[in-house]
Amino acid sequence: MRKILKELNDVVGVKGSLVVTKDGMVIASHLSRQLQEELVAAMAANVIRRTRRSLERHGLRHFARFTLVASHGKMVFTDTGPAFLVVVMDRNVELGPVDIEIESAGMRIRNQGEIRI
């Protein structure tokens, strides 16, 4: 799994990525030195839990993907089945081309099947 993340991080503008369970447990990560694993994992778990809860409350069930664009960075959370793939990117990255890489990485993680911790 680390290999998948490493390849994803080679894409220009990607600062780091990790695979995290819905309760915030890190399965694999590959982050640049600007990012702290614990901080990203805690933030991701919080986003996933809160978003799922509010969607469910309004009858919209789960989400497959959450893209967050802020004034100084971008993040994408993709549901890969047992866990979520979280990608942290630079502000200037163009989402279109990176999306293809994220989808492909998400698919490969999903195909790895059951995750045992």
Added chain:
Amino acid sequence: MNLFERLKRSRQLARLRRQVKRAPSPASYGTLAERYIAQGELETALVVAEAGLELFPNSERLAHVRIFAKKKNLSGQIRKLKQDLLRRPSPLAFTQLAQIYRELGNVDDALEIASECAERFPLNENPYLIQGEIRLERFLRDQIAKDAMLADTALRKVVRLNGHNLKAHLLLAETNYLVGSMGECRKHLRAVLQIMPTAQEVQEFLRAFDLANAMPSEEVEFEELAKFIEEAGAFANPPEAFPSLHPHTRRAREAPRAELDVESLKEQIVQLGEQIGVRNSLVLDREGEILADFSRPDSLSRRQFAELVNDVRDTADDASRRMDTGALVRAEIEGPTGNVTVVRVRNLTIAILYSDPLRTERVWEMLQDFIARNLTTSREAAHA
């Protein structure tokens, strides 16, 4: 290129320029700038992209065009500076590299280079000045307390290292002015005048300011004031009144923001909602109250959708703050039972709930057009 070809191109350019004047939008500016790039006119492309970014600072397309045009010019310099840093690291090379990254809009790299410089050369004031400038710029844009505190800390380090750094005093005065720490603001403005007694704008501002604040008010901790600004979503004093160094506030002084026409907003949001695939659309104010909305009968009620949008906005805001990535610009949720796009502009939140056949990219375009139509003035358009 033959004459016919040249004529055709110049007509196309004229048509795109007219389009920009008639209906300024990220798409019209982007198309014009890209056409200039295709013709090898990088300088003109840069001018067009920057004019567009003044009106639509969150446009990704325009940001990319600007970076592309600038990178072409600056890549040689970046390479040389990186080599210099490997051979013989110096504060000057670090500072120049950080400034170039900043110019390219790559703020993370600029901050990283500045902090590396500060680690290696702790007695040099320049990396702290860059950090302070970037953080203040971010505070002006996003009103996040952490940025104000980091700007204040970095700029204080500069004046501690060099009490005669005029720029640092002015930036410190501005930071304190924005959060409402008037005593500190006055102190730093006086320091500016001691260093440069002829600074006319500062003299005038200080004169008006001294009259207005004849009675010294009780000073509250800077951190507390900054947090209050973040919660309130508004500065303690109008940024455009300060004799700032930032082009952002200078521009704001020249071109005031558009007045919000709620009635037209209501009409437009209904039009947006009538697009095929849209189930709900709404605009919320800073407090999360509905300003305008549209709901299809078979979809969520207006209250339910407003609740959902407020939740998504708060979650996204919280995540951006934890990651130090500034304020929320856009959040997109895609799921099997519907997609939600939430956009933040000024203090307003605009959101759409939609499903097939609408795609996320199309919704983002629709929202950008909506913002261009409703949240920019004709004066801003003319200025463009």
